[in-house]
Amino acid sequence: MSKKHTVYEKYLLALRVIQPARVQDIFNAYCEIWGEEPAESLKTLVYEIHDEMKSRERIMSVRRGTYILNAKEMVRAGQVLENERSADNARLFLMKEQRIKYAKRARRHG
Secondary structure (H helix, E strand, O other), X not given: OOHHHHHHHHHHXXXXXXOXXXXXXXXXXXXXXXXXXXXXXXXXXXXXHHHHHHHOXXXXXXXXXXXXXXXXXXXXXXXXXXXXXXXXXXXXXXXXXXXXXXXXXXXHHO
């Protein structure tokens, strides 16, 4: 499996978990969920995949710069997932991370 294909599958899952989302949100979620460093080469690949998804109408714009997967890609992302629990676990992980960051910021400003 090529690196681009692996990144594509993770992109699909990240967008499915957090949609609707902007490309930078997808990239940040991608790095958080899979614990990857936000390297410039990875960012370039994610943005390239995002542009391909837009041009092939695999994602739909819901607001300017904010996208969701179309129905076909939702099914494909579901097939990549072992089960819906994987998506729920990723959502919970991101929510936990966001709460931790919020609590740290709130203490500084409180």
